[in-house]
Amino acid sequence: MSNYHPLSEAQAIEYARSIPDLFQAGSELASREIGDGNLNLVFHITEPATGKSIILKQALPYAKVVGESWPLTLDRARIESEALQIEEALCPDLVPHVYAYESDLALTVMEDLSDHVIMRRGLIERNQYPLFAEHIGRFLAHTLFFTSDLGKNQQEKKVQLGRFINPELCKITEDLIFDDPYRDAETNSIEPHIRDAAEKIWKDHELHLEVAILRNKFLTSAQALLHGDLHTGSIFIKPDSTKVIDPEFAYYGPMGFDIGAVLANLLLNFAAQEGWSPDPESRTAYRNYLLQTVKDVWTHFERNFRALWNEHGVDRVFQTPGYQDHFMASLLQDTFGFTGAKMVRRIYGLAHVADIDKIEDAAARERAQRMALAIGTTLIRFNRQAKSIDELIELAIKESTVERGFVL
Amino acid sequence: MSNYHPLSEAQAIEYARSIPDLFQAGSELASREIGDGNLNLVFHITEPATGKSIILKQALPYAKVVGESWPLTLDRARIESEALQIEEALCPDLVPHVYAYESDLALTVMEDLSDHVIMRRGLIERNQYPLFAEHIGRFLAHTLFFTSDLGKNQQEKKVQLGRFINPELCKITEDLIFDDPYRDAETNSIEPHIRDAAEKIWKDHELHLEVAILRNKFLTSAQALLHGDLHTGSIFIKPDSTKVIDPEFAYYGPMGFDIGAVLANLLLNFAAQEGWSPDPESRTAYRNYLLQTVKDVWTHFERNFRALWNEHGVDRVFQTPGYQDHFMASLLQDTFGFTGAKMVRRIYGLAHVADIDKIEDAAARERAQRMALAIGTTLIRFNRQAKSIDELIELAIKESTVERGFVL
Known part of the structure; x- marks a missing residue:
C-alpha cells in the first residue's frame, strides 16, 4: 500500500x-x-x-x-x-x-446507481417494492449456496475462505452486535427513556446464553461467503431493480447472519411505523406489507436455495435423504437468532437506524424502540425452537402489542 | 519450492x-x-x-x-x-x-524419539500406559483451547486459521472418512467375509444422515487448530512419556474430531482383543484397561479444558452462566460421532489398522471387525443424544456382545 x-x-x-x-x-x-x-x-x-x-x-x-x-x-x-x-x-x-x-x-x-435510492430511505418514505423479496431471496440463495460446501468445489472453497479473512471488520460485528449491547458498555448510545429496558437486558442470563451461542456461530461457522452487513442501508433500490452494495464486511460465516440482517431491518422499520404512519389504517397497511415481505424473503430464499441444491449440489453426501430438511431447519433457527441480535443492537448500541432515530415525537420513538427490543429479544430467546417462518411473523405481531387487525 | x-x-x-x-x-x-x-x-x-x-x-x-x-x-x-x-x-x-x-x-x-514406541504397536503388545490419559487429555485441552476463540485473541486466531488452509489433506479425510465407507466406493478395501456388514451400512439412511451432519461440521466448524490425524500411529509412547507426532493434517476444524480420533483407536484395539488376548480373563482385563483409558482421556480433557476456560478465557461473552456447560455437552456429542466415524472407516475403508488387520485367525479377525462396526455405527447413530462419557463406555460394552464381566 x-x-x-x-x-x-x-x-x-x-x-x-x-x-x-x-x-x-x-x-x-x-x-x-x-x-x-x-x-x-x-x-x-x-x-x-x-x-x-x-x-x-x-x-x-x-x-x-x-x-x-x-x-x-x-x-x-x-x-x-x-x-x-x-x-x-x-x-x-x-x-x-x-x-x-x-x-x-x-x-x-x-x-453509478444514482437512479436508485437507499432502501432504508425508501422504507422510511413508506414506499413498497414488490420485487424486492424475490430479488433479495435470489441474491441470498445464489451467493450463499455457490460459495458454500454445498455448491462450490470444497477445496476451492477453502482457498477462497483464505482470501476473506477479515479480522478487523469481523471484530466490529463481534463487539457491537454480540457483546456491547448485553452489558453497560461505553460504546452503547442509550436514550434515557429506554435505559430501564437496556438494564433489564443486561441482567437476562437466559438471553445472554443464546447470544453467546450465536456469537460462537459468528466466530466459527464458516458456511458461506457472507455479505456481512446486509442492512437496508447496503441496498440500492427502485421499483424494478435491487442492487446490493458495500460488502466490505465479507467473510466466511453462518448463512443465517445475512438473512437475519435483511429481516431485522424490515422489522426495525415495522417498529418504526409508530412514528411514520399518519394514521392507524396506513400503519396497519404498511406493516402488513413489511411482514409479508419478511415472509416472502425467506420463502424466495428457501425455494431458490433448495432448487440450487437439487440441481447443482456438488456433494454426494449432502444429497442424503433428510439432510436438506435438517440443514434448512437449522438455518431457519439461526436466522431467528441473528434477526433478533441485529435488532437489539440498533436500538441502543453504537450505531442506530434512521428509521427509528429520526422519529421526532419522543413518545412515538420510545414506543418504536420498545417494540423493536421486544421483538428482537423474543426472537433471540426463541431461536433454537423455531420451526417455521410463520412463527417469526406471529412473534413479531404478538410483541408489537398493537392492534391485531393486520394479521396475515 | x-x-x-x-x-x-x-x-x-x-x-x-x-x-x-x-x-x-x-x-x-x-x-x-x-x-x-x-x-x-x-x-x-x-x-x-x-x-x-x-x-x-x-x-x-x-x-x-x-x-x-x-x-x-x-x-x-x-x-x-x-x-x-x-x-x-x-x-x-x-x-x-x-x-x-x-x-x-x-x-x-x-x-529423535527412538526410545519410544509407536503406541499402536504398544497396544497390540497389550502394554499399559498409566500416564497416557493424563498426557493426551492435557494435550487435547491445551492445543484445542489455546488455538480457539475461547483462549486465543480472536483476530489473531483468524490470521492463524489462514495459515492452516489445508485443502489437499482435508480432502483425504472428507473422502475416506465421511464419504467412501458409506457407498460401494472403489477405494474401499473390504474383506469378503464382512461384505454383508458393509452393504448393510450402505443402505442405512438414518446413519447416512448423521454422517452428513458430521461431515458438514468437518467442512465448516472452525473451532480450533486440530492435529487432524490423531490416531495411535501418530503417538510415540513409553511408560513415562507421550509424544504426539505428524500433524500434517492440521487445520481449523471441530474439536471433537481430534478427541474422537484418540477414543476410536482405543476402541479399535478394544475390538481387536478378539485376536490378541490369549484367554478370556486377560482379554477382559485389557479391555477394562482400554475402557478405563477412554473414560480417563475424556475426563482429563474436560477437567483441563474447563480449568483453562475459567482461568484463561479471553472472551467475556463466553463466561456467560450456562454457556460452558452447553459447549461441553455439544463437544461430547461431536466426540461420540467422530469416534464412530473414525472406527467404521478403519474396518473396510482404504486404510485399515494393524490392530485388526494383523490378526491371523480369520474368525477372530471377523469378530473384531464386526464388533468395531457395531460400536462405531452405534456411536454415530447415538451422537446427538449423548449426555455423558459413561454412555460411550456402556454402548461399547453393549455392542461388543462379549461377556459382561468387565463392566467398569
Whole structure:
C-alpha cells in the first residue's frame, strides 16, 4: 500500500480517464465527492456530453464514528471489490458492475446507481417494492449456496475462505452486535427513556446464553461467503431493480447472519411505523406489507436455495435423504437468532437506524424502540425452537402489542 | 519450492551438520533412512561419539497408497512444522522438539524419539500406559483451547486459521472418512467375509444422515487448530512419556474430531482383543484397561479444558452462566460421532489398522471387525443424544456382545 494517497477530485477524474472503453477520449468529465467521509471517499464522475457516469470508491485508512477516529485496514477495499465481483458472477442483475480495482489506491470503480435510492430511505418514505423479496431471496440463495460446501468445489472453497479473512471488520460485528449491547458498555448510545429496558437486558442470563451461542456461530461457522452487513442501508433500490452494495464486511460465516440482517431491518422499520404512519389504517397497511415481505424473503430464499441444491449440489453426501430438511431447519433457527441480535443492537448500541432515530415525537420513538427490543429479544430467546417462518411473523405481531387487525 | 530435491543419506548428513549447536564440529555422523517411503523420507542421524541423534523428515511430492501414486503438496511440511511448534509452545513435554525447518526442501529437523514406541504397536503388545490419559487429555485441552476463540485473541486466531488452509489433506479425510465407507466406493478395501456388514451400512439412511451432519461440521466448524490425524500411529509412547507426532493434517476444524480420533483407536484395539488376548480373563482385563483409558482421556480433557476456560478465557461473552456447560455437552456429542466415524472407516475403508488387520485367525479377525462396526455405527447413530462419557463406555460394552464381566 506504499503508493496509497487519498485522491483529490482532479485525480479522481484523471484516474477515471485511464479506464479503457468507458469515456470518450478527451471529453470533459466532472467529479463530485458524495461520501460521508467516515470510511471512504466516494467520487461521482460524470461525462456531461454523453450522460455517462461512474462511481470511484476509495477506502480511507481510518474510521470515524461519533467523533472518534481509529485506524482501519485498507485491505477492506480488496475484500469489497472481490466480493462484489463474486456476487456479480452469481447475480449479475443484483449488484453494481465493477469496472476496475486498484489495490495500491484501495480504489474500486463501479456502476453509478444514482437512479436508485437507499432502501432504508425508501422504507422510511413508506414506499413498497414488490420485487424486492424475490430479488433479495435470489441474491441470498445464489451467493450463499455457490460459495458454500454445498455448491462450490470444497477445496476451492477453502482457498477462497483464505482470501476473506477479515479480522478487523469481523471484530466490529463481534463487539457491537454480540457483546456491547448485553452489558453497560461505553460504546452503547442509550436514550434515557429506554435505559430501564437496556438494564433489564443486561441482567437476562437466559438471553445472554443464546447470544453467546450465536456469537460462537459468528466466530466459527464458516458456511458461506457472507455479505456481512446486509442492512437496508447496503441496498440500492427502485421499483424494478435491487442492487446490493458495500460488502466490505465479507467473510466466511453462518448463512443465517445475512438473512437475519435483511429481516431485522424490515422489522426495525415495522417498529418504526409508530412514528411514520399518519394514521392507524396506513400503519396497519404498511406493516402488513413489511411482514409479508419478511415472509416472502425467506420463502424466495428457501425455494431458490433448495432448487440450487437439487440441481447443482456438488456433494454426494449432502444429497442424503433428510439432510436438506435438517440443514434448512437449522438455518431457519439461526436466522431467528441473528434477526433478533441485529435488532437489539440498533436500538441502543453504537450505531442506530434512521428509521427509528429520526422519529421526532419522543413518545412515538420510545414506543418504536420498545417494540423493536421486544421483538428482537423474543426472537433471540426463541431461536433454537423455531420451526417455521410463520412463527417469526406471529412473534413479531404478538410483541408489537398493537392492534391485531393486520394479521396475515 | 524450486530448490526442492529429495535428499540422499550423504546430503542428509551434510544438512544435519549445518544446524548450529547440535553436533560437534567435524565429528563423524551416520544416517539411516527409516521412513516407509509412502509420503516422506525419514533420516535417523546419529553421532556415535556422543550418542546424540536427530530426525530429518522430508516430505515427498507424492503419496503412495496401495500401489497408487498421486501428487501431494509439499506445503504439508510447512503445516506440520508450524503445527508442531505451536503444540510445543503449549505442551513442551508432549511433542518432539523442532530444531529447524527448511521450506525449500520441505524438511523438518526434530528430536529423535527412538526410545519410544509407536503406541499402536504398544497396544497390540497389550502394554499399559498409566500416564497416557493424563498426557493426551492435557494435550487435547491445551492445543484445542489455546488455538480457539475461547483462549486465543480472536483476530489473531483468524490470521492463524489462514495459515492452516489445508485443502489437499482435508480432502483425504472428507473422502475416506465421511464419504467412501458409506457407498460401494472403489477405494474401499473390504474383506469378503464382512461384505454383508458393509452393504448393510450402505443402505442405512438414518446413519447416512448423521454422517452428513458430521461431515458438514468437518467442512465448516472452525473451532480450533486440530492435529487432524490423531490416531495411535501418530503417538510415540513409553511408560513415562507421550509424544504426539505428524500433524500434517492440521487445520481449523471441530474439536471433537481430534478427541474422537484418540477414543476410536482405543476402541479399535478394544475390538481387536478378539485376536490378541490369549484367554478370556486377560482379554477382559485389557479391555477394562482400554475402557478405563477412554473414560480417563475424556475426563482429563474436560477437567483441563474447563480449568483453562475459567482461568484463561479471553472472551467475556463466553463466561456467560450456562454457556460452558452447553459447549461441553455439544463437544461430547461431536466426540461420540467422530469416534464412530473414525472406527467404521478403519474396518473396510482404504486404510485399515494393524490392530485388526494383523490378526491371523480369520474368525477372530471377523469378530473384531464386526464388533468395531457395531460400536462405531452405534456411536454415530447415538451422537446427538449423548449426555455423558459413561454412555460411550456402556454402548461399547453393549455392542461388543462379549461377556459382561468387565463392566467398569
